[in-house]
Amino acid sequence: MASTSLLLILLTLTSTLFVLTPQTQAQTAPAPAPAGPLNLTGILDKAGQYTTFIRLLNETQQITQLQSQLNSTTEGFSVFAPTDNAFQNLKAGTINDLTDDQKVKLILYHVTPKYYTLTQLLTVSNPVRTQASGSEGSWGLNFTGQGNQVNVSSGVVTTQINNALRQQFPLAVYQVDKVLLPSELFGAKSPASAPAPKTSAPTPSGENSDHNSTSGAPSSPSTNQPGDAPGRNMGLGLVVGLGLICTGALF
Template identity: 70%
Template structure:
């Protein structure tokens, strides 16, 4: 009687031991995005202090990590080096408003995970976190083989190094800051104001009364008058001499 009770018990235990590994294997693995530390990735690679500061100042560091937990598409960050920021014109970043700095950082983030090989087949332009409904603020990718270039319309640079290339986050080094055309594009020169038509005032003829040079007609009159007076004086002198000669004879 006792042996009859033991056999089912052993059988049951043996079945449980066989089922336990299968149950553990079916348990879902924890999401890798929960342990992602974007600052740690950049710190480990070095030469990204300016980018880290901008990510924190614009509060986009927290935003990106939060989206990784809720976004099933993942994300891709293009990380400019410290030298890339130093090579910008003086004041290029400091002259931006707080809102423009946020847009600049969002322009370096694609709301989808892309491997390097994906960039060879994407449809340009690729949307970024800064892209609006009108489709602006996009990036263009070209390349062949293992070489991929990214262009913003203002600058173009190769993607040299993958700091992380594992879903849900890819981080790629770029040696130039991706300056969006919407912020740093050449502005059309303002149209010059149309010149006003100049009004010409006809010059008044100069007259002797205004103290200017006398007209030719006036000069001629003066010459003729003086000549007439000289002739008359000569005749009077001549007549007087003739009379004096008659009286003395």
Template identity: 65%
Template sequence: MATTTLPLVLILLTLIPLLTQAQKAPAPAPSGPINITGILEKGSQYTFLIQLLNETQQLNQIQSQLNSTSQGFTIFAPTDNAFQNLPSGAINDLSDEQKVQLILYHVTPKYYSLSDFLTVSNPVRTQASDKDGPWGLRFTAQGNQVNVSSGVVSEPINNPLRQKFPLAVYQLDKVLLPTELFGPKSPSSSPAPKSSKTPSKTPSSATVEGGAPAPASRKKDDSAAGRNGGFGFVVGFGLICMAVLT
């Protein structure tokens, strides 16, 4: 009997420390809300993007929608170098509304893993899209490499910062410039040249039948003939009177 009791005691002595440690181990903390800023700050090269998200007030908007969406979100995160490589004034020249559109263009109202982009149907709507569907993105795949295109720039997707539903965040080395803001502008119609009207000149000379101006030489001849005819008539009339009186 003593031989049987000894192994049981040894087993109990072995289990007591394990049970004590199990009681002291903290329960896993419930997962809190997703911190988009924390994800970007962990990447340490998204200062300008975070600034734009805050400036346009879209960070809080997306953050709050994550708690209620059943589709999830996908964020394309351009690095600080991506913004610095833009032409001078490309961002500062945008209006407040256009900055909001630019940020929303980098967010899709659906969660996409990298493998989802291999079979996605183009164009993919973004948060900037309206009901008719512009402001879309296009994805192409070559093997396992996925490229995203805005129509102005094309960039490979290589580095997922987060890839877990309901949020995926992918690093981009270029800013996705939408054609609606940065595409070629349609040439503005140049105003039709004003027709140069030559002012009509009022003829200073008299006109003859048919509207043609009478030649100046003809007018002078007619005037001289009239004067000569009148003088001859006066002389002739005087001679006749003298003959009668004689």
């Protein structure tokens, strides 16, 4: 009888342990770590071949702005990242000749203030506004294509979007094999912005007339030239002398 009671107690304790163990494990298991903030530089660095674009993002301090806005945006961002070869294929001095403000504009021109998938880029209303837009106007990109091919044009260059480094809201990062040069910085200058041709200063009207009168035909001699007075006096004296001689002869 005692052994039966002991067996029942052991069975009761064993069943209790099986029931409590999963709950205890669930309570003591560590919670999953929260997802960290998006790191655009890390995405580009992991993909490789974006050293120049990363450097310009840091030099212009736009990486800090984008990282901050990624944590609060409701629209997301799309980044079109030129490869190192894209920058190397530019004409020498293209980037170095830009001012600091123009470099900022160039970097922001590669970012749209909205998240787009490749499929959405085929149906967007062109031009698509970029982060470079401001009070002076909208710096836009144009997207065309069909199927799986999407082309992007700045008005100066056109290239194909070849690879999606990331395509998950709120950030899309796409590879482009050409630097997207905005027409606002690299387009043909309007005639109004060209320097006016140099012209000689107009000559005053009086100066021309005086110059012509002195450098042209010689002026007529004056009626009262200083050198004429001795000649006239000599001739008059000669006439008077002859008159006196003739008068003496008569007497």
